[in-house]
Amino acid sequence: MARSPYGNYGHAILTAGALSTPDQVALTYCGEQSFTYDQLNRNVNRRAHALLEKGVGPGRRVAALLNETLRVAEVYLAQAKIGAVTAALNPYWPVETLRDVVAASGCTAFVYDATVEGVVGQIRESLPAVTTWIDVRELEGDSEEEPPISGRYDDPLALYYTSGTTGLPKAVVHTHASSLATAQIWLDVPRGPDSVFGTGAIIWGIGFPAIVGPALYAGMRLVLEQDWGPANFLRVVPRERVTHLSQIPSFYAALLASPEHEDVDLSSIQVIMLGGEPLTATMLERIKARLPQAGVYSYYGQTEAPYTCMGRVDDGTTPLGSSGRARTGNAVRITDPNGERVVGEVGEINLAGPHRMTGYDGLPERTAEVLRGEWYVGGDLGTLSSDGVLRVLGRREDSILKGGVWTQPVVIEEAASALDGVAEAGAVGVPEGASEQEVLLAVVPRAGHTLDASKLALALADTLPAHQRPDHIVVADALPHSQDASGGPGKLLRGKIRELLG
Numbered sequence: 431m432a433r434s435p436y437g438n439y440g441h442a443i444l445t446a447g448a449l450s451t452p453d454q455v456a457l458t459y460c461g462e463q464s465f466t467y468d469q470l471n472r473n474v475n476r477r478a479h480a481l482l483e484k485g486v487g488p489g490r491r492v493a494a495l496l497n498e499t500l501r502v503a504e505v506y507l508a509q510a511k512i513g514a515v516t517a518a519l520n521p522y523w524p525v526e527t528l529r530d531v532v533a534a535s536g537c538t539a540f541v542y543d544a545t546v547e548g549v550v551g552q553i554r555e556s557l558p559a560v561t562t563w564i565d566v567r568e569l570e571g572d573s574e575e576e577p578p579i580s581g582r583y584d585d586p587l588a589l590y591y592t593s594g595t596t597g598l599p600k601a602v603v604h605t606h607a608s609s610l611a612t613a614q615i616w617l618d619v620p621r622g623p624d625s626v627f628g629t630g631a632i633i634w635g636i637g638f639p640a641i642v643g644p645a646l647y648a649g650m651r652l653v654l655e656q657d658w659g660p661a662n663f664l665r666v667v668p669r670e671r672v673t674h675l676s677q678i679p680s681f682y683a684a685l686l687a688s689p690e691h692e693d694v695d696l697s698s699i700q701v702i703m704l705g706g707e708p709l710t711a712t713m714l715e716r717i718k719a720r721l722p723q724a725g726v727y728s729y730y731g732q733t734e735a736p737y738t739c740m741g742r743v744d745d746g747t748t749p750l751g752s753s754g755r756a757r758t759g760n761a762v763r764i765t766d767p768n769g770e771r772v773v774g775e776v777g778e779i780n781l782a783g784p785h786r787m788t789g790y791d792g793l794p795e796r797t798a799e800v801l802r803g804e805w806y807v808g809g810d811l812g813t814l815s816s817d818g819v820l821r822v823l824g825r826r827e828d829s830i831l832k833g834g835v836w837t838q839p840v841v842i843e844e845a846a847s848a849l850d851g852v853a854e855a856g857a858v859g860v861p862e863g864a865s866e867q868e869v870l871l872a873v874v875p876r877a878g879h880t881l882d883a884s885k886l887a888l889a890l891a892d893t894l895p896a897h898q899r900p901d902h903i904v905v906a907d908a909l910p911h912s913q914d915a916s917g918g919p920g921k922l923l924r925g926k927i928r929e930l931l932g
Contacts, residue, residue, distance in 0.1 A: 437582035439606040440510030443646050444471050457652045459500045472574040477508035479571030484564055486539050488513035488580035493537040497521040497545040499654040501566050502633050503642050505541055513581030516588040518635045521546055529553040530598055541566055583607045589791055590636040592733050601791035602733050611785035612736045613643040618757045619701055625650045628672035630658020636733045660685040664694045671698040678706040679713050680911060680922060686716050687853040687876050696721055705729040706921055710844040711750055718744055728753045730822050735781040735806045738762060739820045752821045759783055764814045779812045780805040828924055830859035831867050833897035845893050846871055851879035856909045858928045868901035872927050874909055881905045904931045
C-alpha cells in the first residue's frame with residue numbers, strides 16, 4: 431500500500447491547498463508579484479526537480495543561506511517535498527559563525543541567493559565537505575509535475591538554529607511531523623476566508639515553520655516583504671489589507687513612539703500575536719488605543735518547542751502578563767528542583783507535544799539535559815495556575831538579586847514604561863553575577879518628550895519596593911536589540927545594556 435503524501439510537510443502545507451483552492455492567492459511578494467496556490471505549487475515543483483537533477487535527494491543535508499523571502503519559501507518547500515534536510519542558516523551571522531555552523535552540520539550541498547554571494551565566496555574554500563554549490567537562480571526545472579515525494583512523519587525535515595548567545599548556535603532537529611504540528615498555530619485563532627498574514631524577512635530558520643507554514647496551512651494569503659520595519663509596515667498594511675501579524679512587543683514600542691503612524695489606515699488588522707519578550711500593561715494599552723479593533727494574543731515557546739502556549743490578553747480571556755494555556759494538542763507544566771510538578775509556585779517550565787524537537791544535532795549530552803521523557807525543559811522560570819494559565823517569569827540568568835530578593839527585570843521595566851514620556855525601558859543587575867547587585871535602569875523617551883533621571887527615580891520609589899528600585903537610571907537614545915532581519919527591533923539584549931551603560 432502506498433504511503434500517504436500528507437505526512438510530507440511540503441505536500442501537506444502547499445499541495446493540499448493547490449488541490450482544494452487552486453485559484454486562491456497564496457502569496458504576495460513585495461507588492462509586485464502574486465501567486466495562487468496552484469502557481470506557487472508549480473513553482474516549488476520546478477525547484478524540486480532542479481534540485482533532484484543536481485543530486486539533492488532524500489536524506490541529503492543542504493545548507494540554505496537565503497535572504498530573499500520568496501526564494502526561502504520556494505526552496506524550503508521544494509526540499510521538504512523531495513525529503514532533503516534543510517540546514518536553515520541565518521544570513522545575519524558573522525562569517526566565522528556561518529562557516530563553523532556549516533562545517534558542523536554534515537551538509538554536502540549548499541544553496542544560496544544573490545544577496546549572499548560575497549559571503550559564499552569567503553567560506554567556500556574552507557568547507558571541503560560541501561561538494562555541491564547551487565545558486566538559487568539555477569533551480570529552474572522543466573517539469574511542474576509533482577516530484578517523487580520522500581520524507582514523512584518522523585523523518586528529519588530541517589535543522590533550525592538557536593540564537594547562539596552562549597557559544598555556537600545549536601542545531602535543533604525538527605521532523606515533518608513536528609513541523610506540521612507547529613503549522614496548526616492559526617487553527618486556534620479566529621480567521622476568515624479573506625485573512626492576510628503579513629511578515630518580513632525573518633522567515634529563514636524557525637520563522638519558516640512558525641510563519642510561512644501556518645499561514646499556508648490555514649489557507650491564508652501570505653504577504654512577504656523584505657523589510658518589516660515600522661516605515662514599511664505602515665505602507666504595506668493598508669496596501670495589502672493585512673489582518674494577522676506575529677511580532678514582539680518591542681516592535682510596537684518603536685512604531686508608536688513616532689507620530690508617523692497616526693494618519694495611516696491600520697483598520698484591517700484583526701489579530702496581533704506577541705511573544706519573544708514580556709508584554710507590559712502599558713504597551714497593551716498603547717496598542718489597543720491605536721488598534722482597538724485588534725485582538726491581542728500572547729504566546730510562548732522556543733525554537734525547540736514553538737508556540738506551545740497562547741491566549742488572548744486584551745479581552746480578559748487570558749490574564750495580562752501570562753502566555754495563556756497550552757494550545758490544542760500541547761502540554762505545559764512547572765517542576766520544582768526535584769522534578770516534581772507544582773502549581774502556583776515558581777519553577778522550571780516544561781513543554782511537550784508533537785511540535786517538540788527530537789534533539790540537538792550531534793549533541794547527545796546537551797539533548798539529554800533538556801529532554802526529560804516527553805518534556806522539554808529549557809531553563810525558563812514560570813508559574814502555572816490551577817486552571818492551566820502559564821506566566822513566564824524569565825530566565826534564571828536575567829534575575830536581579832538585591833537585598834537578598836530575586837526580581838525579574840520585567841517587573842521594573844513595566845513600572846518604568848508606565849511613566850509619562852517613557853517609550854521603552856530595560857533593567858539589569860550590576861555587577862553581573864554578584865551575590866548582591868544594584869539595579870541599572872535604562873529608559874528611552876517617547877518622541878517629543880524629555881526625561882529626567884532624578885524625577886523618574888522619585889516616581890518609581892512610590893511604586894516599587896526597595897529591592898526593585900533603580901540605583902542608577904540612564905536616559906538613552908535607544909536600547910540594544912538583536913537584529914533579526916525584520917527591519918524593526920528584535921529582542922531586548924539586557925546583557926548589552928550592562929555592557930554599554932553599566
